[in-house]
Structure formats: C-alpha cells, structure tokens
Amino acid sequence: MALVVRRPQLKWWEKIYLPVIAKGLVITMRHFIRTLTGRTKVTMQYPEEKWNDQLPEHYRGAPALVTDEQDRERCVACQLCEFICPPRAITIIPEEIPSEDKWAKVEKRPLAFNIDMIRCIYCGLCEEVCPEQAIFLRKDYAITGESRAEMVHDKARLYEVGGRRVGLVNKWNDLK
C-alpha cells in the first residue's frame, strides 16, 4: 500500500516565506550579538588556553610503548595492533630475541616499530587489542614535526614517550 505523506497545508503568509526569513534573521542576529558581547563562549583559544588540567581519564592522545618493572619491553611484536589499526599507521618488523639476551625466553620482540602520527586517528584500538598490555594511548596531543619523517615515531621515540608502566599483569617472570 502506498504510503501517503501528508504535507502541512501552508497559509498564504507562510507561502511567501517572508515571516520565516525574518525569524531566521532574528535568530542569527541574536547569536551574533551574544557572541560579540561575549555572552556565548564556546571556542578555546588554543595555545594560550589549554585543556590539560581538565583532560578526562579516558582521553586518547598519542599511542606509545611501555616497559615493565624490570625494564623489559612488553611488546612481543604480535602485530595485532598493526592488523587492527584502521588507518594502517603502524608498521612492525619482528625479530627473534638472541639467545644471549636476558629475556631470550620471550623469543620475539619488535626490531622496528613505527607509528605514523600523520596517519594515526587516536582511536585507541591498538591499546584495546594488545594482548601484552604494551601499547597505551597517552595524554599527549600536541604531536608536531617539521617533516613527514619526523612525524613517524620509531621504537626509541615510542618508548621514550611511553616510559615504564607498573602494576600491569606480568606474564614473564622468573618462573616463566
């Protein structure tokens, strides 16, 4: 059955639209005056005013890698974050941990771990998917650089930003 859409019957003064146009003009004028006189303030003047002290707990800034209490890099290069990352910002080259290394039993670690911060959309999926609790989104949001290359955070930079994080599940200990 055809569905009949009933359009409202417009009166003649509605049909010439002038009243609604006037109404619209009044509304925009009201906003104009309010903003001009400073009664409405929405925008924050960024470099002078910052949000830092009000960042919510769940704020998602730049992703970074962390080490555990024993300064072991938590990441085992499982590449799940590389897989999940929607804009494909992450590139990982895995390597085997050499047998003389203290953590040789972990077997695998990233040789290179790059996050292209021009691509990253701060979605936090990498943090969510990581089975080793190795990658976290930090509160840093002002990620700048003068070249594309500078905007690619390599492994060293990621650990520098991430630092050491304690109190997580420690899968690798003396027993294992």
Add this chain to the structure above:
Amino acid sequence: MDFIALAISAVKIVGLVFLVIMPMVAYAVWAERRVSALIQDRVGPNRVGFQGLLQPVADGLKFILKEDFTPKNVRTGYYWLAPALTMVPALLTCAVLPFGSQLFGEPMVIANLNAGPLFIFAIASLSVYGIVLAGWASNSKYPFLGGVRSTSQMISYEISLGLSIIPVLMILGDLNLGRMVQDQSVNGWLMLPLWGDRFSLKGLLLLVPVVISFVVFTVSMFAETNRLPFDLPECETELVAGYHTEYSSMKFALFFLGEYAAMIIGSGLAVTLFFGGWSLPFGWLSWDGKADIPWWQGLIHMATFFGKVVVFILFFIWVRWSLPRFRFDQLMRLGWVFFFEIAVINIILTAGIMMLVK
C-alpha cells in the same frame, strides 16, 4: 587642459579601485569570516594582526604562493581568460558610481555618464561570460553544470533587476546617477521621504512601489552576484565547487574576489538608488550640484557613502549565514513567476500614483 582632466581621472580610478574597492573587497572577506563565525558562536580568524585584521594580507600572500595548477584537458586560452572576465566587469561598473559629492571642485565620480544604471547593467551582464567560460573551458562535468546554472540564473534575474529600478527612474526622472543623488539629497531619499519635496502625500504614497522595487532589486542583486541563498552555480553539496572547481591559486582568488567586488558595486548601486548615495538624511549638508562646497563637506559625503555601503555589505553577509540555499527550480520560479510580474505591476502602480496624485 585635456591632460589635467586625464590625470585627475587616472587619480580617481587608481584611488577608487586600488585604495578603496580592493581593500574593501579584502576586508569584506575578512568581515564575512568574522561575522559568520560570530553568528555560529565561533571566533573566526583573529590571529594575524590585531583581531585578525592582517588576515587578508596573509590570504593574499598564500594565494600568490600556491601552486598554479592547470589541469591537462582544459581549453587553456579560455580557461585563463575566465577569471579575468569575472573580475573586470565588477571593477568597470564602479566608474559611474558617484562615491562622493565634490572634492576641491571635482565631482567625485569617475565618469559622469548620463546613462549610469544602464551602463552598470550592460557591463554587469558581461560577468556571466567569465563564469560560463570557466565552466566550459574546465572540461569537467561539475564546472560545466555550474556554468549552465549560472547562465540561466543571470538571464532570469537580469530582467527583474532591470524592471525593478524603472519606478525609481520614473520618480527621479533622470538617468544620471550623480544628479539622482543630488535630487535625493535635497528632496529626500526614496526610501526615507521625510524632508524636502518628497515629504508630501505623493512622496509617501510612492513609498509603496519604492519598497517593492527595493525588495525585488535586492533579491535580484543576490542572484546576480551568486551569493547565498542563490549560489547555485557553486553549490558545494551538489557540484563540488561549481564553475571554479578546476581553478587554483590566484585564478581561483580572482573568482572569489570578483564575487565580493560585485557585491560591493551592487551595494553601492542600491545605496545610490534608494538611500540617497553620499547624502546625509534630513537634508543636512545637502548639495544641489550648483555651488562648490568646502572640502570637509566633500569628505563627510564620501564617508557617508562608504558607511552606507558597509552597512549593506553586512546585510549581505547576515543574509548569507541565515538562509538556506534555494533549489534550482524554486529559484527559477521565483524569478520568472513572481519577481518578473511584481516588477511589471510595480511600474504600472508607480505610473498610476504619479498620474493620479498631484
């Protein structure tokens, strides 16, 4: 003698175009951005210079430095011609606008033509070629559609634009813009007939057709300058950027500036025809064009003119950020079915009033 007249003309042209119109265009853009921001509870450009006042300079610099990209399949000659063709008519029309009364004995108009409004319409209608050429020479579908839309829109609204000012010409009985203003200065503005000759029953009665005429004129002006709510040739929701989709750098800027220049000239014309041009209300410091006036009075008149233009431009901006865009069929209907008829009836109405009321 001739040489001096030429020199004075040149000074007036350069002064008006480069010292007044161009900066006004630049600042109209700035005003547009700031006002639209305020209307939308934002801030707008406020970083370059005090309150962002140097923003136009930065923008200009940016436009010049941007890569001037010419797509491969365009018809190059026309493609290059098009931006100039939109900018030039807009600037040409300002030749006949009286932007002041008199300064040091010189009438403040570049060309004191006896057919001012006709000249303006003649030249302004050329600007459509710029857009049509841009649309066609780009050799791309969206610009093409933009160009087609622009043509039909311009043709439609030129008619009501022309018809809408006939009552004004009938009332003032003159085609020289300078004398039209002098008349209004002494006898009362058409839209404010509260002093002089026009403060009479006839003058007040004539206010009815004048207001109608003003509304039709203003709306048609919006359509002629491709301003929202009639910016269908560049309607970005449907046509990417319409006729200038394929343009970049300074060529794009020329389109952009052409639109604003046309807007300024349109405002100037509206002010001249309906709001007494450079004259102050209630016959203050009025001038009938006969005796010379002191230079300070001339300056005040000029300031008055540009003040009125600025108010008009702000109105343009205000409307743009308040109204949604029309649909193309609505636009055509409005032009042909309403404005055309209203303008014609308005002429008869004016004639009737002028005949019957003494």
Add this chain to the structure above:
Amino acid sequence: MADDLVNVQIDGTWHQFPKGTRMIEACRQAGVEVPHYCYHPKLSSPGNCRMCLVEMGMPPRPKPGEELARDEDGRLPIQWMPRPVIACANTVSENLGIRTESALTKSCREGVMELLLINHPLDCPICDQAGECRLQEFSVEHGTGGSRFREDKVKKPKNVDIGPRVRLDDERCIMCSRCIRFTAEVADDPVLGFTERGSHTTLAVHPGRRLENNYSLNTVDICPVGALTSTDFRFQMRVWFLKETESICTGCGRGCNTEVSSREGSILRQTPRENNEVNSTWMCDQGRLDFHYVNSEARLTQPLLKGSEGHRAVSWEIAVKTLADKLAGFESSKIAIIASARLTNEDLYLVRRLAQQLGVKELDVIARFGEDDGYLVAADRNPNSRGAVLVLGLDSDPGSRISGIRRDIESGKIAALLAIGEDLTSPEGGFSPALLSQLEFLGQIHHTANATADAAVVVLPGATSFEKSGSMVNVTGRLQRLAPVVPLPGEAREDWLILRDLLQALDGGNGAGSSDEVFTLLAHEVSAFEGRTLASISPLGEVLIETGETVPLLEREKGRIAKGEIVG
C-alpha cells in the same frame, strides 16, 4: 541401489555412502565439519586426540523372533549409544546414526578442549601458528572460554633445535602424533617420537638423529598447532597479513602445486597445495625454500647496454632496438639462441617465433639432471623440459645441441648468441667466460645479475617464475598454470613481453597483448595444445600428453589406500 552403498543418518538427514567410508569423511561429504587434530587423510589414524568424538546410534538388536518396525522410508529405528565414538577411525554401516551437534558431542568437545589447554602456554602473541591454529579455532568454536585448572603448568623444553629447518616448542604440542606418523610413513625417516607419560609426554627427536630429511617442512604444515615451526618463516610475518596465490613450484620437473604467501610485494613462504595427481599434500624442502632469490639485491631492474665503461642503464626502447638491430646485422647461420626450460610455454613460443624470424637453426635449452629421490623430486630439474620440446619443436633431446654450439663459437662459426633465462656460465651451462668473450655479440634476458650478463652487450631484466603468468608441462605431461605472486622489481618485465617487443622491433610483430593471447597463438600452432586457453587450465592442471612416468610417492600412497591404511 548399488550394493556397496549404505544409508547413514547425519544430524537427522539420511545420506548414502560407500561402505567403509570413515565417519569423519562421511560427515565432511555431508557438509558437516567434525573438529579433529590427529586425523589426516594421508596418514594412518591412531585416534589419539579424541577431538572428533561424536554420538553414534545403531538399530537395536531385536529379541529373538522379533521383527523391527521400519518407517515409511524403510529405515530402522536408531538406538543412540550412551558413550561417544571417534569419527576418524570408525567406518559407516547400514542404518547408522551420527549426531555431531548433540549435547553429548558438545560436552565431549568442551572436555577435550579444556584438557588440551591445561598445559598449553599462553603463547599466541608470539606463536607463529596464531591465525591458522586449530587449537585457537576449536577453542573459540567448541571450548568453554575458561579453565578450572589451578595448578602450575608443566614446563617443557621450548625453542628446541630438532633440525636445520624445523624448530620445536614442546609446550605447545598437543600430542597428535601427526609429525611422527609423517616421518615414519611418508618420509621413511622415523626420527620423531614421544617420551615420558601423561601430562609429561614430550615430543622428542631420536638421540643422535635430527629431522633433516628433504621433506621435514611438511611436518610444520600438518602440525595443527605452533609446536613445529619453520626456521625460515619463523617470526617473519603474522599469517593474517599474507596474501595467498596459487601457483606451481619450478624447482624440478614435478611441478608440485603450491600456495605462495606474500605481503606487500615480498614472498614470505611457500606451502604445498593438494593435488592427488602430482604431489598429494606434500612438497620437498628444497623447492619450498627456493624463493629467496626473488627478493634478492642482485635482481636486474633496468635494461643495460655495454659501453666502453661497462654497463649503463638505458630505456627499454633503446635496449630492445639495439638488440634487434644487432641480431639482424648477423647472417642467420651465425646466430644461436639458447633458451631455458625454466621459461613458460608462452615465453618459449615467442622464442620459437624469434628463431623463425631470424632464421636461426641453432636453438636449444640447457638441460639439468639430478637424481630421482624416489619421492617427489624428479631427475629432470627443469620445470618445463616437456614444454620446451613441444613448443620449440626440438628434434633431439633438450640440451643435446649445446656442446655443438660451444664448438661452433670456438671455431667462429657462431658469432652472435642470445641467452634467454639462463646463465650460460653455470655448471649446467658449461660456457666459460673466455668462450663467451670470443663472441662478437652476446645478449641476455635474465632476472638476476650473473656472469653471462657481465659479458653481454645487451642485458634485459626479465621475470622470475613468481612474477609471471603462464603455463608449464611437468614430467608426467601435465599442463599446469603459474600465477604472478609479486610485482616485478624496478623496470623489469615479463619475458613474453620482452620477446614480443623484440619481435616487433624485428618487424615480425604478433600483436599479442597478454600471456593469454600468446597461449592462444601457441594453441593454434602446436597441435598438443590445440583447443585450450590459458584461462581454461584448471587450478589442478590437466593432462596434456602421456609420458608413462609415475610419481613414486603417489604410487606408494595408492598402495596404502588400497590396503585401507589411509583414506587418501
């Protein structure tokens, strides 16, 4: 109804199967996948993982003199057994019932999964098998998602070096014994076995022995978990990033069917693809690992022209033109062309056209021979000798004219030589650089820098067998298809394209726009190929000519199928 068909009810629907079909295969044919670990159709079935447990029912045994009532379809009622059976080792019989989704079956699977995972490490993030691990898959599909195990897990050796190409992680092993059976039954090199008992059972390699036979990497393929991993592929790439392309191995004349995995233009591994006419489900380690040269630094990426100061890169147009002009400048009797039996039929067809165009009589390929290992590796180490004979129309054995060509170069009878896809200075080629320097002109089309290219005036960069599409004929006369796996490096081009351009430059252009079109031209000219197109060759290949050769490994497999040892 044929006598040897029996009626079986699977999840409520009746099907017919030949007598003796394993229950697991019957279910598979009926479209029901029964999870399993230890069962492999090409190996014996010890039934030791218990993952394939299903609920089974049979008609009740009637009391003496009682006649069981049949329903309208003539089926007897089914009495379900209280205990489950393994589907991999039991065969179907008349009026049998199988339930693969019943509560009993489900609880069996949950139990088996929970027990398998008791000692299993939480290794998935570092385990190469993750993504193609049966344990992961069945854990998701049939597991409970939790463990009630509160003790310490049993520690077992990890990262054990059991052979040059295979690494063992005992903690991940689920004791399915597939690897043990493979080494014992197929590779005849029984070096693997279990030691200890119960939770402590450990897979180990026989003391003093190593898993180093030429088929060792097949254990990695069949290991359902990450216990056996390939040293070569270990930690290279997670499998979910890999793009699989079906192709064939060009290591020898067998032409084992393969699946080549690559990511972003580099090949990472090669695994066998089941083809019961060629390689069953196996392939040799040597062929499997023979792809690293594709990513090598020595690949030729630009056409080169030799000048006074060595080779310099030139454009394709110039290079092809130079080659054509040089060749055309010699009398046809002074030119020889040495092609390769590693080229595709399409490439070889254009070589034939080139020889015809130039009027060259001295045309041959380099032969390569080794020992038939009695499994898969064929004595003929060229992948397309049969094709070369057919397509080039050689009237003698491939390679038999080479020594003559060598002599003619020495005597100056041959002054110009074009080598296509072969390094003539290799041991099989047998040309010394000194001999090559006696030539007035030497041109080469090859994918990798080599000593012949050093001596050549014009060097054109060609494609490896992983970069071209085309067809080859294996030793048993089977026509099989190659598929491009990765894009060509630099400016290198597929060989048929180079040869086509060369032919065009010599004014004999054939206008072929793709290897498919070349194949069609070939099919018109060579009778054996008649009526075929490249696209119509099945992914498993098809018989082109009868050669009477057999595959030793397949023959043994057939024998075991006949004896009922394996399903096949």
